[in-house]
Amino acid sequence: MSSATTSTEHPVEHLAEHAAGRRATGELIRHWRRHRRLSQLELSVEVAVSTRHLSFIETGRAVPSREMVLRLAEYLEVPLRERNRLLVAAGHAPEYHESRLDAPELDAVMGAMRQILTGHGPYPAVIVDRAWNVLDATASVALFTEGVAAELLTAPLNAYRISLHPRGLAPRIVNLAQWRAHLLHRLRRQVAITGDPLTRELYDEVSGYPGDAPPNAAGPGAPAVPLGIRHGDEVLSFVSTVATFGTAVDITVDEISIESFYPADRRTGRVLRELYGD
Known part of the structure; x- marks a missing residue:
């Protein structure tokens, strides 16, 4: 007789966390875009992405790929420390290491x-x-x-x-x-x-x-x-x-x-x- 296992995962909570991550990523990208005083159109032209897709990223309706995060961060001149934050918010591993001075x-x-x-x-x-x-x-x-x-x-x-x-x-x-x-x-x-x-x-x-x-x-x-x-x-x-x-x-x-x-x-x-x- 087989025994049933009870999953501790909650799909609704997982989806909520995923949505929150998308929103956080979008809010950070929008913050840096506005910080650099760029419109969505100006930024989308420079990074070769549609304004519609950029809008979806900023509003949390789309999750940017690792390559897209890095491309946006590079054009927006986001400091390396903050680029890691963008990557993690989008569900990607950090790109940049922070070494000790005596490393x-x-x-x-x-x-x-x-x-x-x-x-x-x-x-x-x-x-x-x-x-x-x-x-x-x-x-x-x-x-x-x-x-x-x-x-x-x-x-x-x-x-x-x-x-x-x-x-x-x-x-x-x-x-x-x-x-x-x-x-x-x-x-x-x-x-x-x-x-x-x-x-x-x-x-x-x-x-x-x-x-x-x-x-x-x-x-x-x-x-x-x-x-x-x-x-x-x-x-x-x-x-x-x-x-x-x-x-x-x-x-x-x-x-x-x-x-x-x-x-x-x-x-x-x-x-x-x-x-x-x-």
Whole structure:
């Protein structure tokens, strides 16, 4: 005599979960499309799909294939972290791995970044993550942390907090309103591009620090916004660049940046070489 087995699966619940997944996928795609200020027609033309099908995806009436999710995400410039979220919502496996910084597969990447730092000395440079937490730095960054309150120097050190907090570097920045405007504009743009909640939280925090109304330009004839800081009786002047890995397929690598500071005048270069040169 055979015994009947009782299934614990509930088809109605399974269908409801599937429908919820479709809606979530569609809502995320619609969010990124609107975030990029594109119409359904504009996006459908660019990714070679009918407007009707795109509308079905956004409303949850159709589930996009893995290839379609990746094609949409690529055109919409969705960050790798969020592309995984789109894939999972659509019922697909994540595409992009998130490695630990000390993982063996990142040895070459971390080695390249350390080489950049070594080659940049005696000038300041920092390696930061997506929320501008400092991962590594040249010895001359100590020039920027002189007099900074101890609580701002506990891990994780955050470049924006150290720069703009009234107990950080801010009191030593001679063109604070100008530099503050530059940093906030850059961070606001990062929020707009990535939609990252951590970056948004950081922007909300540091934009609330006290400061004068910022100017809108670098100044007449200036090629870039300088950073001027007091160091003893001197005023040192810097310009900076921010570099990223352009071909990253790992989330950790994709979110790493290197900001390098260069002397904006001969006097600053001389002081740095005297203090931190070999």
